[in-house]
Amino acid sequence: MNQDESDDEWKAQCRRQLERPTLDRIKYGFAWVHKPVLDDGASRAFDSMVDYRQWCHENLPSYLGYRLASTDHAYE
Amino acid sequence: MPTSKFTPEQAVELAAAFSKHQVDYLFLGKSGAILLGYPSVTQDVDLFLPTNRANAERVVTAVTELGFVLEPxxxxxxxACADFVQLKNGPFDLDLVHAPDGIESYDAAKARSVLQDGFPVTNIRDIIASKRASGRQKDLLDLHLLEQFRVEYERRQTRPIETALDKALERPFPTSPS
Structure with missing residues (x-):
């Protein structure tokens, strides 16, 4: 499947989902999967989004995707 | 720590509790996009809140009523309207966001928001702008799919241009004088 075919399939999937009632979107749109570190602590608060992003970057496993995408944005 | 997903029943309860306590809020992030019809899956619910102490106090009352246990x-x-608060001690994962990346102000986002079957949701363009500005790997991966969803979503929202004939047909049918 090339990119155009993939995009067309995704758009068709979007159109089908738009036909579904909002509560069905919620029913099938939320799932709980344990995320190491993120789900292991109690509630937490950050005074600034910069603090939050930095905490994610420094503490969460990279495979969770919470780290910054490029070194231009990295806090290192 | 919640171990169950956010359910439609909890969504209705959340909307009811926030309405009862007159909380000003918008669904944001992927959870907001899902409410709008984005075909994806997420774990947590993100709520965008104004930086307003009175509103924040009402949030505390409402989420406590929903079953969240809040440490002092x-x-x-x-x-204090901290930029980001992640609630883990409740029936589902809930993130309270007072200053999302990429959105200039709550008031501006509220003016552009939509009411999706009773759920106030940040405009899809603001959701995308916020994800783009975050710079996170997982958000950037979503951008292409979100943009394509936006096109389909906005196409559906756009009403066809009314013609003179459409307007004439909407008028009450003239009755004959008796």
């Missing part, structure tokens, strides 16, 4: 320090942070 977390209550203090919510009322």
């Amino acid at each position: 320090e977390i209550v203090r942070k919510i009322i």
Whole structure:
């Protein structure tokens, strides 16, 4: 499947989902999967989004995707 | 720590509790996009809140009523409108966001928001702008799919241009004088 075919399939999937009632979107749109570190602590608060992003970057496993995408944005 | 997903029943309860306590809020992030019809899956619910102490106090009341157990320090942070508060001690994962990346102000986002079957949701363009500005790997991966969803979503929202004939047909049919 090339990119155009993939995009067309995704758009068709979007159109089908738009036909579904909002509560069905919620029913099938939320799932709980344990995320190491993120789900292991109690509630937490950050005074600034910069603090939050930095905490994610420094503490969460990279495979969770919470780290910054490029070194231009990295806090290192 | 919640171990169950956010359910439609909980969504209705959340909307009812926030309405009862007159909380000003918008669904944000992927959870907001899902409500709008984005075919994806997420774990947590993100709510965008104005930086308003009175509103934050009402949030504390509402989420406590929903079953969240808030430590005193977390209550203090919510009322102080900390930029990001992640609630883990409740029936589902809930993130309270006072200053999302990429959106200039709550008031501006509210003016562009939509009411999706009773759920106030940030405009899809603001959701995308926020994800783009975050710079996170997982958000950037979503951008292409979100943009394509936006096109389909906005196409559906756009009403066809009314013609003179459409308008004439909507008028009450003239009755004959008796």
